[in-house]
Amino acid sequence: MLKSFFSQPLLWLLSALSGLALAQPPRGPLVMSPQVNADKTVTFRYQAPQAKAVELSAQFEKAPVAMTKDAQGIWSVTVGPVKPDIYPYSFRVDGVTVMDPANVAFFPNERFKASLVDIPGDTPLIHAMRDVPHGSINYEYYPSMEGTTGSLVVYTPPGYDQNPSKKYPVYYLISGTTDTEETFFKVGKTNLILDNLIAEGKAKPMIIVMPYGNIAARVAEQKGGSKPADPTVRDGADAVKRANDFATDLVKNVIPYTEKSYRTIPNRENRAIGGFSRGGGQTLRTAFSNMDKFAWVCAYSSYLSPEEMDRSYPALVSNAAQTNKQLKLLWVSVGSDDFLYKGTVEFMDYLKAKNVNYKSLITDGGHTWMNVKTYVAATTPLLFQQ
Template sequence: MKNYIVFALLCITSLTQAQEALFSGGKVSSPQVHADKTVTFRLAAPQADSVQVTGDFLPTIKVETPMGKVDGPGKVNLIKNEDGIWSFTTKALNPELYTYAFIVDGFKTTDPANPFLIRDVVSVTNIFIVPGEQADLYRVQDVPHGTVASRWYDAQDLGFDRKLSIYTPPGYEQSDKEYPVLYLLHGAGGDEEAWLSLGRAAQILDNLIAEEKAAPMLVVMPNGNVGQDAAPGAGSDGYYTPQFMTPETMNGKYEAQFMDIVDFVETNYRVKANKENRAIAGLSMGGYHSMHISRFYPDTFDYVGLFSAAIMPREDKSDKGVYADFEETLKAQKDNGYKLYWIAIGESDFLYEANTEYRELLDKIGMPYEYTESDGGHIWRNWRVYLSEFVPLLFQ
């Protein structure tokens, strides 16, 4: 009898704690997006001495990173009321997907009232969307939706199976049509999940295809870190702390084995397996990979997109392999012909000068390209825009 009473008390205690966990986030509404596009953040923290919010909706500050000083989010103080609720309301914000976190007495943490989170390398932040204009591309709309699948392929040149993400357009499963393919590559610290979670690639494709602004296409998002079989927590290495720059990501191995990915896609999916129906693009390190893959296989892709590309010295200094004969292979790519070579970068990006020098090289060898320059720096806000501008140019 005594054991039964103890067990019952433990059950009641556990149930009470579970209910507190379930409903504690509902004590305040945060973030609250108002009709006038201002946003209010709230946090119940009556014992705290200071609360700040930091996010990319605030003016940027310079932050020291492994890649040097880059633009980072600012921070602002919240004000506490008599009930111990801290709050801050922004000015009207432009339509956009934003990230943010709280800083409570110097400790950075997520918003307990907002269950929507994304991971960027090791940083986990909350997200919200201010609707309208460009941001409507990032929202799930009442339109036909594509399918996102996780697939494993045999990376023969690396010696183990690896994971990639594939978007198939609305209607793919019900049709017998063949489709073109965009290979979309992530940046340093990213993985096969980055373009889906941070880049909103599936929502962008769904909405552009529904508006008939983009051709229906497959989008293949591989893992560009050759030492990984999948994203941290999704592969055989289990749960571990993600790294910003994993070993061997820019030494030519990934570029050299890339046709394993193309072969897997063209064997397992209904696609148009020719140069005219292949595109490759990527951000930062993925732009570096896209540049080298497209010139190493110079008669493979008719469309190339470099988004804030990490044009920087190669790790492999030898005269063989992917990085050999750089200028000569660019000329071969030019001579083979292509439909679009698209370069985009923010005016305050730390890679701006390197991209300028690269364009000067392309000008010198007479290699045609299209160039677009945006505000801001090395940020996902730019890369989502670049994707939404690049995709409508493909396979026309």
């Protein structure tokens, strides 16, 4: 009789693994999505054999686009050509919005996380990965308000780790409503924009600190509560209180943590603050309440109403000469199709009437991160040019 070469426990293990293998559901076909073609058209695919209808919803399309199903149950559509940029998109499957499971790139958000498609230009765009020295991205945690722990994404420029004696100016950059601390990094590609501008000699090397803007949501989450609804009135009492809470956290917690943890130049001439949408409103309120902390202020697709300016910052507008001396840059930008266009232009007109100096840029397009990248690329070369 032949002697078995397998022990009883090993036989049990092999039997179990065999059973698991048999129990695995069959794998479907490999799905490639999105596929960016040489002519700038893009093919999207989604596997859903049982679905009755699948549509593509993309920021470069005015309306959802119907997809067609093949014999393998893969829905697809080719659209474009599409203007080179980075765009969010999603699928609607029998009326339900879903991410693209074949794509690892997604839009960080408190709510639905859209997928991202990057259509490269024939010549590299300002946010493209280029063969230049690259900075680093660090994730940081700091002690914040009400005993909570705050989170930051921090960019350090090329050469930061190689020259331990050099100190840098800091740009505090704040995302919009429902965005997270990752959005300027993963969607705005701020790190790559700065790498490219620094390599071209157009921007000074700087540290960029990207905080999470929704203090109320973080406090609720960490204390076991429910995330509060976003304010319904942009300059209402609740919105202003939350913005002031953010300003307190930034000035009392984020800046001290940054200046302790990184090699910064700790004075107002070497601190800038900027933000998009809600983050732009937080920027303006934080800066105007702390003129001793910031000399460079950038508002992207955001504004403060004349009523709030008169009520909350009378000294800033009543002594324009002093304000213009303090602020080395006050920047305001917006897209012509942005739903905040009217209020932003009204804010510019107010500043002009009060003789407060500012620089502005009005672009095509709406309230999008495509425009935000344009604003970052336009403003960072102006910062810290003393």
